[in-house]
Amino acid sequence: MPTHIRTCHICEANCGIVIEIAEGSRDILSIKGDAANPFSRGHTCPKATAIADLENDPDRLRLPMRRVGDEWVAASWEAAFADIAARFARLRAAGGESALYVGNPNAHNYSVSTQLALLKKALGTRNVFSAGSVDQVPHQLVQMWIYGHNALFPIPDIDRTQHLVIIGGNPLASNGSVWTVPDVKKRLRDLRARGGRLTVIDPRRTETAEIADTHHFIRPGTDPALLVALLLAMDEAGLVAPGRLAPLLAGWEEVWAALRVFDIAGLADRCGIAEADIRALAASLAGPEPAVVYGRIGVSTAEFATLNHWLINLLNIATGNLDRIGGAMFSSPAADLVAQSGAGSRGRFASRVSGHPELLGEFPAVALAEEIATPGPGQVRALVTIAGNPVLSVPDGGALDAALADIDLYVAIDMYVTATTRHAHWILPPCGPLEKDHYPLFLAPIATRNFAAYSPPVFEATPGTKSDWQIVAELARALAGAQGQALPNIVPPRDVLDRMLRASERGLSLADIEAHPHGLDLGEHVPRLPERLRTPDKTIHCAVPELLEDLTGRFADWLAAPAAAGLLLIGRRHLRNNNSWLGNSRRLAKGPARCTLLIHPDDAGARGVADGADVTLTSDTGTVIVAAEISESVMPGTVSLPHGFGHGRDGVRLRVARERPGVSINDLTSRARIDPLSGNAALVGTPVEVSPAFAVAAE
Numbered sequence: 261m262p263t264h265i266r267t268c269h270i271c272e273a274n275c276g277i278v279i280e281i282a283e284g285s286r287d288i289l290s291i292k293g294d295a296a297n298p299f300s301r302g303h304t305c306p307k308a309t310a311i312a313d314l315e316n317d318p319d320r321l322r323l324p325m326r327r328v329g330d331e332w333v334a335a336s337w338e339a340a341f342a343d344i345a346a347r348f349a350r351l352r353a354a355g356g357e358s359a360l361y362v363g364n365p366n367a368h369n370y371s372v373s374t375q376l377a378l379l380k381k382a383l384g385t386r387n388v389f390s391a392g393s394v395d396q397v398p399h400q401l402v403q404m405w406i407y408g409h410n411a412l413f414p415i416p417d418i419d420r421t422q423h424l425v426i427i428g429g430n431p432l433a434s435n436g437s438v439w440t441v442p443d444v445k446k447r448l449r450d451l452r453a454r455g456g457r458l459t460v461i462d463p464r465r466t467e468t469a470e471i472a473d474t475h476h477f478i479r480p481g482t483d484p485a486l487l488v489a490l491l492l493a494m495d496e497a498g499l500v501a502p503g504r505l506a507p508l509l510a511g512w513e514e515v516w517a518a519l520r521v522f523d524i525a526g527l528a529d530r531c532g533i534a535e536a537d538i539r540a541l542a543a544s545l546a547g548p549e550p551a552v553v554y555g556r557i558g559v560s561t562a563e564f565a566t567l568n569h570w571l572i573n574l575l576n577i578a579t580g581n582l583d584r585i586g587g588a589m590f591s592s593p594a595a596d597l598v599a600q601s602g603a604g605s606r607g608r609f610a611s612r613v614s615g616h617p618e619l620l621g622e623f624p625a626v627a628l629a630e631e632i633a634t635p636g637p638g639q640v641r642a643l644v645t646i647a648g649n650p651v652l653s654v655p656d657g658g659a660l661d662a663a664l665a666d667i668d669l670y671v672a673i674d675m676y677v678t679a680t681t682r683h684a685h686w687i688l689p690p691c692g693p694l695e696k697d698h699y700p701l702f703l704a705p706i707a708t709r710n711f712a713a714y715s716p717p718v719f720e721a722t723p724g725t726k727s728d729w730q731i732v733a734e735l736a737r738a739l740a741g742a743q744g745q746a747l748p749n750i751v752p753p754r755d756v757l758d759r760m761l762r763a764s765e766r767g768l769s770l771a772d773i774e775a776h777p778h779g780l781d782l783g784e785h786v787p788r789l790p791e792r793l794r795t796p797d798k799t800i801h802c803a804v805p806e807l808l809e810d811l812t813g814r815f816a817d818w819l820a821a822p823a824a825a826g827l828l829l830i831g832r833r834h835l836r837n838n839n840s841w842l843g844n845s846r847r848l849a850k851g852p853a854r855c856t857l858l859i860h861p862d863d864a865g866a867r868g869v870a871d872g873a874d875v876t877l878t879s880d881t882g883t884v885i886v887a888a889e890i891s892e893s894v895m896p897g898t899v900s901l902p903h904g905f906g907h908g909r910d911g912v913r914l915r916v917a918r919e920r921p922g923v924s925i926n927d928l929t930s931r932a933r934i935d936p937l938s939g940n941a942a943l944v945g946t947p948v949e950v951s952p953a954f955a956v957a958a959e
């Protein structure tokens with residue numbers, strides 16, 4: 261029986277998998293973990309098996325589809341590109357602006373990234389948006405400011421640390437994020453087995469919190485208070501000890517001067533964690549054993565997101581754990597993005613309607629709807645989305661939904677008719693997932709060990725289908741041609757990758773990596789500072805003026821103002837979901853309903869809410885009706901609804917997902933709640949009200 265060794269491309273973990281195919285056919289018999297993969301060691305999760313469902317899904321589009329009213333009509337690629345190009349050229353001639361939205365699956369598709377510049381050039385626009393600004397751009401901004409390059413991610417050294425503190429992350433459901441860490445549950449067990457500790461800070465007692473030594477509930481959005489308090493507690497106890505980093509720290513004293521105006525008791529009060537617990541945690545982190553603080557979505561998609569990540573980096577520096585074995589370490593990847601891309605930029609230009617500064621060449625995703633809907637010179641009249649579902653994933657998705665209903669040209673590169681792509685004039689679908697090759701270009705550099713693995717396609721491409729990168733490149737050519745521009749040269753992704761590998765310090769070729777189908781282990785991380793820094797003076801720029809201002813201005817004001825009363829809404833992830841797009845897999849959809857509102861018994865009781873009964877959930881942005889699930893796993897004052905649901909909108913063609921469509925949390929989140937430094941959406945901590953939803957005219 262033919263077996264294929266591959267890397268799963270669904271989430272950041274990049275587990276090795278073995279796919280068994282029936283002889284002489286394309287029938288997938290099994291998808292299992294690859295025990296010979298040195299990195300994932302046989303681990304997989306249910307989403308890997310769902311790749312077979314994706315490959316075979318009858319709802320998955322296979323040909324270009326043109327929308328005619330409410331109907332979809334299949335067309336040839338030639339007809340699709342010709343029509344799109346002609347419409348685009350007319351629109352540009354009339355002064356119409358265009359925009360591009362790049363969704364999350366592109367982070368798992370190296371080949372698209374090799375062609376994106378062509379498309380941006382052909383579109384001729386600065387209106388570039390991505391899922392990064394509902395996700396990780398605050399990390400990148402801090403790294404650009406303090407280490408001199410946005411891609412210098414410090415990675416928790418889980419296999420050698422003695423204390424891991426996870427703030428606002430739930431790797432047991434997410435399998436790790438901005439941290440490629442397959443088999444994370446086993447790695448956490450090993451940590452505890454060697455006498456190490458796991459501490460989790462989260463408003464919900466998550467799956468990860470369940471296996472931790474210590475879990476502290478925290479009031480949503482109050483993390484900067486905790487982080488400042490931890491730093492001050494170390495300072496007061498004389499425990500600040502950057503060790504060998506000390507000579508690399510620029511502006512270190514300035515930072516402490518700014519921090520020392522706050523007092524621990526007030527900060528503790530605000531975040532709801534006892535002062536004694538904060539002091540104990542600070543002492544443990546500053547102890548002799550290696551320790552590391554890691555923060556994710558709960559602190560990245562918050563109003564103080566950039567401040568949070570700066571403070572987390574300062575904590576790892578203050579304890580001497582940055583660039584230390586068992587601490588937060590920098591990788592030495594086979595394909596080095598740090599060496600081969602620009603450091604990053606902020607504020608070179610601003611968005612038309614709200615004046616958001618550009619960050620890394622993009623505007624915040626919260627600004628997409630207003631750029632389409634606001635009339636005037638520069639109004640966006642044409643949109644291309646690549647593997648994105650912003651109606652469900654960006655705050656106030658309803659506003660974007662309405663804006664898209666009225667746009668002149670919308671081209672979606674996607675394989676489903678979703679809440680977003682239902683508005684497209686054309687949907688251009690990629691070939692099946694196993695007809696593509698895979699290399700974790702963006703994820704290997706954030707892996708907890710240095711590793712590389714290349715997966716060739718399992719199946720030959722079905723005649724008449726195209727890979728995403730081909731669609732992007734050919735669309736770029738068609739648009740360029742229609743505007744009378746020179747036709748861009750298309751370099752195959754494999755060639756780009758091979759060049760990047762060879763130009764990196766390890767000097768590997770693609771062939772070297774292909775020679776190891778189970779993956780090439782490149783070893784544990786090693787200390788890399790100062791030479792890895794990209795600041796011109798090779799120091800760590802601790803005292804970033806924008807951050808000091810945010811700390812002493814916006815944060816201090818927030819701390820002085822009375823805390824918001826009432827319920828705050830947070831999200832959650834489930835092992836069997838993946839953002840908005842694996843819900844059409846029968847295998848993954850089974851089991852109890854997941855799109856429920858978790859509410860603490862005290863909050864339910866005070867509002868007359870019964871377990872399982874529908875409630876009306878209202879924010880300043882919108883209202884949804886959803887079943888309540890009463891649970892002590894959320895802290896009082898906090899309710900939790902997963903994101904990625906809301907498939908019930910008219911015209912969505914996801915038959916399995918629509919059996920239990922759920923509601924979209926982003927019909928409640930607000931475009932006005934952002935972290936102003938990064939423009940990242942504040943998805944957590946939306947103020948909401950909950951009341952029983954009474955059936956109309958029952959009885």
Ligand SMILES: Nc1nc2c(c(=O)[nH]1)N[C@H]1C(S)=C(S)[C@@H](COP(=O)(O)OP(=O)(O)OC[C@H]3O[C@@H](n4cnc5c(=O)[nH]c(N)nc54)[C@H](O)[C@@H]3O)O[C@H]1N2
Pocket residue numbers: 271272364395427428429430431433434435436437461462463464466478479480481482483556557558559562830831832833834835836837838839904944945
């Ligand atoms: N199964 C599955 N895996 C996934 C995904 C998926 O949808 N499903 N999505 C992938 C993607 S794109 C990403 S970015 C990653 C995300 O990876 P993670 O960040 O690990 O995932 P989340 O489950 O969103 O974890 C965020 C945690 O923050 C908590 N939280 C909410 N508000 C606050 C707050 O104010 N403070 C603190 N301290 N905590 C807070 C939440 O309760 C939650 O437990 O997961 C990836 N992996």
Ligand SMILES: Nc1nc2c(c(=O)[nH]1)N[C@H]1C(S)=C(S)[C@@H](COP(=O)(O)OP(=O)(O)OC[C@H]3O[C@@H](n4cnc5c(=O)[nH]c(N)nc54)[C@H](O)[C@@H]3O)O[C@H]1N2
Pocket residue numbers: 362363364365369391394395557646647648649650652653654673674675676678690728831832838839840841903904925926929943
């Ligand atoms: N309230 C709230 N909102 C959130 C989050 C949250 O925690 N809470 N999380 C945020 C995060 S971290 C993220 S990353 C974003 C994700 O936001 P998006 O990237 O906008 O959305 P996804 O749900 O990942 O949708 C991916 C789309 O790509 C399509 N697709 C999948 N694979 C491929 C492929 O190989 N090729 C092509 N062409 N298309 C493909 C799918 O059909 C789907 O339509 O959501 C964000 N939104």
Ligand code: SF4
Pocket residue numbers: 268269270271272273274275303304305306307308435442
């Ligand atoms: S954890 Fe992620 S990479 Fe591993 S099998 Fe599951 S979806 Fe695939």
Ligand SMILES: [Mo]
Pocket residue numbers: 364395
């Ligand atoms: Mo994400």
